[in-house]
Amino acid sequence: MNNRVWLQRDLAHLWHPCTQMKDHETLPLIPIRRGQGVWLEDFEGKRYLDAISSWWVNLFGHANPHINAALRDQMETLEHVILAGFSHAPAVELAEHLVRLTPPGLERVFYADNGSSAVEVALKMSFHYWRNCGQPQRTRFINLSNSYHGETLGALAVGDVALYKETYQPLLLQPITAPSPDCYLREPGQSCEDHARQAFRDLELLLERHAHETCAVIIEPLVQCAGYMRMYPPVYLKWLRQACDRFGVHLIADEIAVGFGRTGTLFACEQAGISPDFLCLSKGLTGGYLPLSAVLTTDAIYQAFYDDYERLTAFLHSHSYTGNALACRAALATLELFEREPVLERNQEKARLIRELCAELEDHPHVAEVRQTGMITAIEMVRDRATREPYPWQERRGLRVYRHGLEKGVLLRPLGNVVYFMPPYVIEEDEIRLMVDTAKEGITLATRD
Numbered sequence: 001m002n003n004r005v006w007l008q009r010d011l012a013h014l015w016h017p018c019t020q021m022k023d024h025e026t027l028p029l030i031p032i033r034r035g036q037g038v039w040l041e042d043f044e045g046k047r048y049l050d051a052i053s054s055w056w057v058n059l060f061g062h063a064n065p066h067i068n069a070a071l072r073d074q075m076e077t078l079e080h081v082i083l084a085g086f087s088h089a090p091a092v093e094l095a096e097h098l099v100r101l102t103p104p105g106l107e108r109v110f111y112a113d114n115g116s117s118a119v120e121v122a123l124k125m126s127f128h129y130w131r132n133c134g135q136p137q138r139t140r141f142i143n144l145s146n147s148y149h150g151e152t153l154g155a156l157a158v159g160d161v162a163l164y165k166e167t168y169q170p171l172l173l174q175p176i177t178a179p180s181p182d183c184y185l186r187e188p189g190q191s192c193e194d195h196a197r198q199a200f201r202d203l204e205l206l207l208e209r210h211a212h213e214t215c216a217v218i219i220e221p222l223v224q225c226a227g228y229m230r231m232y233p234p235v236y237l238k239w240l241r242q243a244c245d246r247f248g249v250h251l252i253a254d255e256i257a258v259g260f261g262r263t264g265t266l267f268a269c270e271q272a273g274i275s276p277d278f279l280c281l282s283k284g285l286t287g288g289y290l291p292l293s294a295v296l297t298t299d300a301i302y303q304a305f306y307d308d309y310e311r312l313t314a315f316l317h318s319h320s321y322t323g324n325a326l327a328c329r330a331a332l333a334t335l336e337l338f339e340r341e342p343v344l345e346r347n348q349e350k351a352r353l354i355r356e357l358c359a360e361l362e363d364h365p366h367v368a369e370v371r372q373t374g375m376i377t378a379i380e381m382v383r384d385r386a387t388r389e390p391y392p393w394q395e396r397r398g399l400r401v402y403r404h405g406l407e408k409g410v411l412l413r414p415l416g417n418v419v420y421f422m423p424p425y426v427i428e429e430d431e432i433r434l435m436v437d438t439a440k441e442g443i444t445l446a447t448r449d
């Protein structure tokens with residue numbers, strides 16, 4: 001069957017994520033027959049370079065032979081078992097690996113099955129910790145402007161991207177929002193660090209006023225990915241960690257998008273030398289194979305729940321697929337790939353090449369900024385480069401880049417007017433060139449009038 005048939009059958013019944021379905025009256029929906037490395041192939045043999053790692057999940061390519069083999073083996077042994085009252089080898093081994101690899105002090109692993117659920121777990125655990133410690137008045141969370149933590153109601157509430165959040169506002173708990181250290185927002189002539197310092201002072205004032213009623217500060221370390229790939233310097237995390245300690249509130253680091261090497265280090269928090277009280281992981285955790293997430297926390301927090309059953313201090317939270325054996329095994333195989341090969345070192349060269357190839361965009365009349373943190377590179381398209389006046393969102397300039405990418409066989413999926421690259425780590429030099437050249441052409445075409 002060809003693309004058209006699948007497309008018709010799809011549109012007859014499916015409701016796609018994050019999509020105005022009416023767009024598909026004119027926008028092609030692309031049925032994919034198979035994937036191999038960075039490539040996706042449709043039912044007519046046309047190939048697309050997956051420059052966004054299929055929504056930031058894929059690390060080592062589609063149909064990775066090592067992960068495939070591990071999953072085949074796991075499938076023949078144990079696909080899944082309830083994780084309450086029972087255990088299995090992949091869940092145990094993965095927890096051991098994660099504790100070893102993540103910043104020091106994170107010794108307990110709680111599994112869930114997607115990123116939003118991990119955020120819910122961290123929020124509930126933090127709140128519940130304070131309650132177990134005799135501080136039930138702590139009911140609030142501090143977040144950053146332009147942050148994103150997922151789509152379920154709790155996770156949505158602590159995010160701040162209006163496009164996803166505004167409609168549901170009446171349903172949401174109300175966080176206390178501090179200004180983002182986002183370096184794009186700095187004044188002309190101001191350094192990123194000075195801007196971050198200014199944002200941090202505002203956060204400190206909020207902590208002074210609200211610490212007594214606050215459970216935790218929740219942030220995305222270094223890159224606000226869904227918030228248009230905005231970036232900030234590691235030093236902010238260092239100040240934030242100190243402030244959370246000083247004011248006695250938890251720090252939740254949501255590394256769901258940035259974990260597993262995206263920012264250049266295995267975890268973004270490493271660049272500031274900090275350990276959060278809660279670390280949320282998902283997306284790349286299974287190499288992009290299966291839904292799984294993990295929340296890591298400290299022994300001190302774990303101990304606040306550990307007591308006789310009658311005291312009702314236990315964390316009675318679960319998801320049916322918590323710690324799924326296949327997903328844990330895929331995650332183990334993914335971590336083995338990091339151990340076998342100098343992935344992060346090689347990524348440095350790949351990131352350098354991406355940056356070099358993007359250099360000429362810095363002078364483009366409709367590009368305000370090219371920014372990069374590790375393997376994440378973003379290009380901000382604007383109407384006026386001098387004033388940074390954005391294009392009206394209704395013009396959907398990014399969508400033009402998307403369409404151009406599809407024509408040329410590259411899956412780019414701009415966030416608003418921000419074109420970005422977050423490719424699988426197995427991308428090769430010629431593929432990097434194709435990816436960047438296609439984006440450059442797309443940007444020029446999309447900003448012509």
Ligand SMILES: *Cc1c(COP(=O)(O)O)cnc(C)c1O
Pocket residue numbers: 114115116117119148149150151220225226254255256257258282283
């Ligand atoms: C994607 C994402 C989430 C939500 O994860 P899902 O698996 O899509 O629910 C949460 N936080 C960040 C930073 C993310 O990028």
